[in-house]
Amino acid sequence: MTGSPDNQKETRTLLGRRIVLGITGSIAAYKSAFLARELTRRGAEVRVVMTPSATEFITPLTLATLVDKPVHSDFTESVEKGTWTNHVELGLWGDLFLVAPCTAATMSAMVTGACDNLLQAVFLSARCPVMIAPAMDLDMFTNPATQQSLKTLSDRGILIIEPASGPLASGLEGKGRLEEPEIIAERVEDFFSENLPLSGKKVVITAGPTREPVDAVRYIGNRSTGKMGFAIAGRLADLGAHVTLIAGPVNLPTPDRVAERINIETAEELYEETIKVWPKMDAGIACAAVADLRPMKASDKKMHKDEFPDAVELEKTPDTLKAMGDSKAPGQTLMGFALETDNGIESAKGKLERKNLDFVVLNTLQDPGAGFNHDTNKVTVIKRVGLDTEMLSFELKTKKEVARDLVEMLFQIK
Ligand SMILES: Cc1cc2nc3c(=O)[nH]c(=O)nc-3n(C[C@H](O)[C@H](O)[C@H](O)COP(=O)(O)O)c2cc1C
Structure with a gap:
């Protein structure tokens, strides 16, 4: 980080914030590495949970290195030793559960309450607010099923970071791109300054x-x-x-x-x-x-x-x-x-x-x-x-x- 000490303080706006970063199987998962870095650079403590599918797009090792903590993607840590990842503890630990990128499949699972992977289990046990940044191809995004999932999640209080418009990985052009990591980090900052349980006290x-x-x-x-x-x-x-x-x-x-x-x-x-x-x-x-x-x-x-x-x-x-x-x-x-x-x-x-x-x-x-x-x-x-x-x-x-x-x-x- 460069700049005077004052500048450094200004950028560490997420100091002390605990963020569980969920990553799902979208081509945009590579941007999560930049997002993880943005969040930690601003001072947040980040723990990463990936769906099994997300690990095919970006390696847990990359994320673990960036956040300096092991990454969780399985219910079990070691079958031989019988150790497991405590999804309830992760759900309680965070001040915010941010899923970016969030696939159509994971949104649908959040709507139905499916619990087929660790990320979904953390979602179901999280007591903190949940924010999702959907990312998918144009037609997947505009499909009524996806739009219905978004509406249901929004009605349930899930915070949505709308995808951006632009060229998509499929070659098409339109709405569906994962919002840029800097902008997601800014939305996270806004969230912490506006929506805190003790604001005004x-x-x-x-x-x-x-x-x-x-x-x-x-x-x-x-x-x-x-x-x-x-x-x-x-x-x-x-x-x-x-x-x-x-x-x-x-x-x-x-x-x-x-x-x-x-x-x-x-x-x-x-x-x-x-x-x-x-x-x-x-x-x-x-x-x-x-x-x-x-x-x-x-x-x-x-x-x-x-x-x-x-x-x-x-x-x-x-x-x-x-x-x-x-x-x-x-x-x-x-x-x-x-x-x-x-x-x-x-x-x-x-x-x-x-x-x-x-x-x-x-x-x-x-x-x-x-x-x-x-x-x-x-x-x-x-x-x-x-x-x-x-x-x-x-x-x-x-x-x-x-x-x-x-x-x-x-x-x-x-
Ligand atoms: C190359 C590739 C790119 C994909 N990109 C997306 C995407 O951006 N958004 C999405 O919703 N699904 C995408 N999918 C489909 C998901 O990977 C698939 O639905 C998967 O089951 C999602 O699982 P998860 O939500 O548990 O991570 C993609 C699949 C492939 C093979």
Whole structure:
């Protein structure tokens, strides 16, 4: 890639997007290689599923090299070992299932619900939106059967990228050419900017530790790395939310598409910045590990050993989460985190009540791989349901996966 760093950022418009690219047996399948490259060049993570027929037009090896992932075309991976490709997992993994080129045969299978190959199985199990780019000869395209398939799929919410007009592989001229890869990639970009489940939602999320100064160089803090909060901020932004990330001192880059990052250092700053924006928000997620105590007096210069007081007097810091809960307006949803060193269900439930939360996410340091300094987390979510509560325990997962689960729960998206 060429150009200044700014230009590079501009072209990586699909960063963080997961696209399952389906390829079917059209002569235009060779263009899928260019499409795969366009999508990855723009930052998307791409996994390729091919129909057996497509593998006769372009080799899986070409695609696997371009997307840097194995290509799937069979239900079974190894008959001897009994391993198989999990089409349901692929269907759940993607943010978009894009079939380009899409043959008349595959369109017809999508209409009837046939499940004769892996691509069709992924289609049937995909929870994400599906986009198809039909490609075929002129007369195949205008045939009433094909037109009926297109109409039925469109009526069912499948997004259609109409074929272009021009010279066709058959020698004929007319409508049926697979749209150019750059144009398909642009349509994918438009899709992500317009049709996201959280478009129009505003969310504030706090993340990372706070530091409470003892003197100019020393502070009271904690071991939070901010990874969990940043993963949630990234997921929210991926789904189209307008995210304000209020971050303590952490060593993490701002996730792509996060609208605003406000860096804070102390619990007081966290309080002020959060309370300022909270009334404008649809939801708040308090993931920051706030230092609950601070020295009453902090020296503004470095204290020398002989200047140390016998004891440092502490006071409570402002309680941001409680203030958010107390001022929560109808329609606002609030999720708080509780980190406990033992089984803290009761204390998490207490937090839900005291702070007027809708969800509390409990992680205990007792669980291996959970809490600070890990890329994984194991959480139990307690949710307010009327006057009662509901509890859901998740297994140990990566923080990115936990972020997905939590965002799904918060906004009830599937
Ligand atoms: C050389 C050649 C080119 C083909 N091109 C197309 C095409 O562009 N569009 C189409 O719908 N079918 C085309 N077909 C027919 C499909 O390959 C055939 O219907 C196949 O069963 C599709 O299977 P699939 O949809 O599972 O990949 C072509 C066949 C051959 C032999």
